[in-house]
Amino acid sequence: MISSVLSDSKLSFLIAAIDPTMVQACFQSHVSVWVGDNAKIAIYNIRVVRHKFGKRCLIEYDVEVNHAGTSEFMTWMGKVRAKGLDRTSYQLQCKLWQQGFEANSSDGISVPEPIGTVPEWQMWLQRKVPGTIATVLLPNAEGHTLAHRIAAALCKLHRTQILPDRHHGIEQELAILHDRLDRVAQQFPQWQRRLERILDECDRTAGRIESPHVCGIHRDFYPDQVLINDSRLYLLDFDLYTTGDPGLDAGNFNGHLIEQGLRSFHDPAVLASQQTAFTERFIHQSGAAVLDSVETYTTLTLVRHIYLSTQFPDRQPFTEQLLELCEQRLLHPKFRYF
Structure with a gap:
């Protein structure tokens, strides 16, 4: 699937989105609001989960977020669309999260947590949840x-x-x-x-x-x-x-x-x-x-x-x-x- 991504001219920027060094620097820059200004991000693994040639791609990132020496390990899912960043879906996810669908909602009904956007990769990120x-x-x-x-x-x-x-x-x-x-x-x-x-x-x-x-x-x-x-x-x-x-x-x-x-x-x-x-x-x-x-x-x-x-x-x-x-x-x- 990696070779398919690398040959997709409409999603050529994905070459950077699957490079661990570039991803780490980009995430550090773009999701500081979510992780905190003093937190450090490390990328441990990258997986292309789905790729529809010329249209969209789903990438998983195994991430370590370190706050003052305390690390939290998680997986982020990057949703990419060839026709442009899907801000509407990201903003909707944020609104749902803020209006009762958060991770610890009392009724047990949630949506995955939105993380942020990476405009140059036409990507928005959410936290992967188990289940x-x-x-x-x-x-x-x-x-x-x-x-x-x-x-x-x-x-x-x-x-x-x-x-x-x-x-x-x-x-x-x-x-x-x-x-x-x-x-x-x-x-x-x-x-x-x-x-x-x-x-x-x-x-x-x-x-x-x-x-x-x-x-x-x-x-x-x-x-x-x-x-x-x-x-x-x-x-x-x-x-x-x-x-x-x-x-x-x-x-x-x-x-x-x-x-x-x-x-x-x-x-x-x-x-x-x-x-x-x-x-x-x-x-x-x-x-x-x-x-x-x-x-x-x-x-x-x-x-x-x-x-x-x-x-x-x-x-x-x-x-x-x-x-x-x-x-x-x-x-x-x-x-x-x-």
Whole structure:
């Protein structure tokens, strides 16, 4: 992966971002507010974790921060974007940290601590937190309890008063689905009429959603975005944070659970009880009026997974099963997994 980074002309500055000497000097200069003016930073290891050529990169830095002879060891995650420093995501992380999502929050719900920015590398830094993603833990015996906790964490996020300028509504969601399923139809022309019917039903179903209460939403909320460390739960990756219908986040989460059940256990209903626990807690805290929205966005998420399944070799065997599942949900409104 290092060789890929070194050959990426759109991210050519990463040559410096993976050089320990240059990183140490740069961090010492840029994150003094966080570490303290008299603290010393030492870099022990650098790992390129993910690299999407010409677009973005995720780098981990093992760091020692020394305060007056006392050392603290930690890992920082540097998020790099080719089109420029993502100040919006960094500032959002800072606001969440300051408004109840700090490391020792009393409710056990946090976000990773923001560290600072390195503008010349188009990078912002956050502290890496330990834990296991919810995708792994939800199928276990404690999955129902965990689903309750995740719903509470999502509702906490929705209650914040952090409202970005951008908005994502049902019109934008349907536009994405039409675009993605058109691509599937080009790849599998034998399914074109079935896909067109699914899109028609999606349009009709979405048209019945009442105007939602708009709040700040994650917009990419699913079990991989939740990290569990004993009694503490961390919410991750707010790159798509926007204003929108809170039911989108809950529906997206449930849709991913159904897809996970199908792909990992060959049974789309295997995690139904976890869905029920999650949805009941979410509706209890958000209000019954959002239930139709949750159900609709659950279906729309599954429809989007038809396209997503075509993009990964290990998911392609499930494309037609997802197609059939979406047909069943849309043509038989009583068909639900919660």
